[in-house]
Amino acid sequence: xxxxxxxxxxxxxxxxxxxxxxxxxxxxxxxxxxxxxxxxxxxxxxxxxxxxxxxxxxxxxxxxxxxxxxxxxxxxxxxxxxxxxxxxxxxxxxxxxxxxxxxxxxxxxxxxxxxxxxxxxxxxxxxxxxxxxxxxxxxxxxxxxxxxxxxxxxxxxxxxxxxxxxxxxxxxxxxxxxxxxxxxxxxxxxxxxxxxxxxxxxxxxxxxxxxxxxxxxxxxxxxxxxxxxxxxxxxxxxxxxxxxxxxxxxx
Numbered sequence: 149x150x151x152x153x154x155x156x157x158x159x160x161x162x163x164x165x166x167x168x169x170x171x172x173x174x175x176x177x178x179x180x181x182x183x184x185x186x187x188x189x190x191x192x193x194x195x196x197x198x199x200x201x202x203x204x205x206x207x208x209x210x211x212x213x214x215x216x217x218x219x220x221x222x223x224x225x226x227x228x229x230x231x232x233x234x235x236x237x238x239x240x241x242x243x244x245x246x247x248x249x250x251x252x253x254x255x256x257x258x259x260x261x262x263x264x265x266x267x268x269x270x271x272x273x274x275x276x277x278x279x280x281x282x283x284x285x286x287x288x289x290x291x292x293x294x295x296x297x298x299x300x301x302x303x304x305x306x307x308x309x310x311x312x313x314x315x316x317x318x319x320x321x322x323x324x325x326x327x328x329x330x331x332x333x334x335x336x337x338x339x340x341x342x343x344x345x346x347x348x349x350x351x352x353x354x355x356x357x358x359x360x361x362x363x364x365x366x367x368x369x370x371x372x373x374x375x376x377x378x379x380x381x382x383x384x385x386x387x388x389x390x391x392x393x394x395x396x397x398x399x
Contacts (some may be wrong), residue, residue, distance in 0.1 A: 234347055237338040238282050239289055240299065241351070244334060245274040247302050247309075248327045250294045255313045255320045263324060263368050267361050274354050281350055305330075321368045325376045328362035331355075332389075333380040349398070356397035359389050366390060 249271035256264035282289050290298065295310075297303040309327065313320040335355040339348055366376045378386040 234342055234344050235285075235287055237342065237351075238278055238285075238287065238347065241335065241338065241354070242275060242278040242282065242289060242291070243297050243299050243302050244331060245271055245278060245354070246291065247297065247306055248331065249275060251306060251309045251313070251323065251327060253294065254310055255323065258314065259317055259320050261317065261320065261368070263321065263361075263364050267324070267364065270357055270361065274357060277350050277354065281346060284346070318369065318372055318374050321365050321372070321374075322376060325362055325365040325369065326379050328358045328365060329378055329380045329386075331358040332362065332385075353398045356395050359392075360394050360397070362389060363394060 249268050252264040252268035252271060255261070256268055279289070292298060295306060297306060305327075309323045313323040332355055335351045335358065339351050339355070342348055342351075369376050381389070
């Protein structure tokens with residue numbers, strides 16, 4: 149009996165240890181499964197956060213679609229290889245449109261002719277269009293008082309036009325036609341010399357307006373029994389303009 153009990157005791161202890169070991173393995177397995185499930189759950193939630201966050205998605209889209217900083221866009225013209233000619237063209241045409249406006253303002257006050265009263269307002273619009281481009285490209289410019297110009301050639305033109313326009317109504321209308329004649333040719337030269345789409349678009353619109361103004365001044369002369377001989381346009385270019393009706397000009 150004692151021998152049997154000696155044998156049974158180790159068996160009981162061994163059984164107890166085996167049972168404890170099995171329970172520990174089971175607990176560890178369950179813990180591992182729970183940790184794995186938790187990790188998978190977190191990973192899934194992170195995937196949801198990436199796909200459902202509209203702010204991050206929009207920011208990524210913005211970076212892709214707008215790679216150029218707005219300030220850099222303002223400096224594109226100034227930093228381009230052929231920008232100097234375009235800058236000079238804008239500055240010159242701003243003053244040439246001012247030449248037209250200032251002259252028409254003066255002659256309108258002197259004669260009260262409808263063409264001057266109406267077209268001087270259009271010339272202000274033309275000035276604004278050029279000034280907007282200068283502002284867009286961050287180019288400094290200065291506008292002197294009425295009748296004053298930084299460009300000496302334009303100053304000389306103004307002095308001549310005012311002197312001629314004082315003579316009578318016919319000479320005043322001839323001055324108007326001459327200014328538009330000059331404007332059309334200068335704009336054409338600058339359009340042909342530029343590759344800047346914005347400048348070309350604005351200059352073509354100004355040129356369109358100048359053709360309409362030329363027609364108006366010439367018809368005013370014809371109503372007085374006079375004719376106009378082009379000073380800058382070729383006779384073929386002039387006739388093509390006068391044979392056409394008024395145009396609808398863009399921005």
